[in-house]
Amino acid sequence: MKQEVPIIIGLVFGLLVILGVFFPTLGSLGVWKKTIDDWFLLATAWAVGVGVINLTQIHAKRIRSKSKGYFHSIWLLICMYGLTVFGVFFAKTPSNSGWQFVYNQLLAPMSATVYSSIVFYIGSAAYRSFIAKSLDSTILLVSAVVVMLAAVPLGRFLLGAWINQASAWIMNVLNSSGMRGIQIGATLGAIATALRILVGIERSHVGGAAE
């Protein structure tokens, strides 16, 4: 019963949402879909509380046991609860100047910093991958060199316009056809997975057998 009830609820609501996407003006399907979407948002909002409890439990345990780097956990809890109190009792709206300062001067630059660090990881991953140890990796290496040379002015300057044409051919013909093949397969797989979950064949998330 513990497994069947969530599956029945999932099936009914899943079908309503799918039909609501295709036939929003048929009867009250559109209204139903909108209502279910709103309920989903509410459920997500409640789940934030669960996440906060999880974070608090894990980091409080680290602080209690004084495990290595526990001061990071203290700082995390101060920031999390401090910002919550500031947002709820003082800022109140996202347009508040203090809240805007936190977002624009702290969160956005920190996210940009982490994002920028990807460039170094691209370098190290490329260094490991671009080794001509087999036919496949040699093709990858040659294709990558052509595409990279075409992307910088120096490539055209040194090798002429053909490098751009070769790069465009690799990207538009070879790459696109391969990617579309993957995309068609992935879309069909996604529909089959969704259907397996809707009809209750795939039920590991509600405690069903995973093997």
Add this chain to the structure above:
Amino acid sequence: MKLSPGQASAFVFLVVYCGAVLILIYRAKRGMKLPEIYKIPGLDAIDEAVGRCTEMGTSVHFSPGIAGLDDAQTLAGLAILGYVARRCARYDTDIVCTIRTIIVYPLAEETVKQAFIQEGKADRFKPEMVRFISDDQFAYASGVTDIMYREKPGASVLIGGFWAESLLIAEVGSIVGAIQIAGTARLQQIPFFVAACDYALIGEEIYAASAYLTREPTTMGTLVAEDWGKMLAELVIIVGCILQSLGITLLKDLLSK
């Protein structure tokens, strides 16, 4: 009732395809002879990865990606999480599942908890095995890399929807020496996983994982339907190319309805 262009044909295709999936599930249940699935090294390597962690006394890191429940990749990731968690429970190995999307957290926790209960190791389940990191993409990536550096898991399984953080997490996994199995259907991230991980699952392979790992006839039936769908798509592409080259727009008009 007015549908937007292409929606009617999409709905017809969806109904036909879902019908085919359900018929094949029914036939598979009644003992239909199922074809062999080609070997997917990435999925075969999951047992090896968990075994490595057991020998080394380290944990297994798992991430179901950063997408929400409205993305089938997350659901595929959770199905594989169930399998990995059961293997970890069986061999008394810790699992650390990191979560970015908060609505995924209760499902992931339930999946891991149930896996330990099914293996008769309910007492070994710890709440910190499933960790909500942050709802922010790069804060999540930072949190995961911190866990990688600090806890040095022996294996890292990344299966689900990943965006720009994919390479960051995979490269750090590679730096700390974890055996890495990664898979996504996000086209832009597949090359990163191929470059940085030991095994990569490409596109549809993440959706086939559940059937591949369990070999359950009902889930295997859906794989046959997927192959039928692919053949139908190939047929439509070939016929469409020929008709379009001949200046006949019948198929194009039909698909635009």
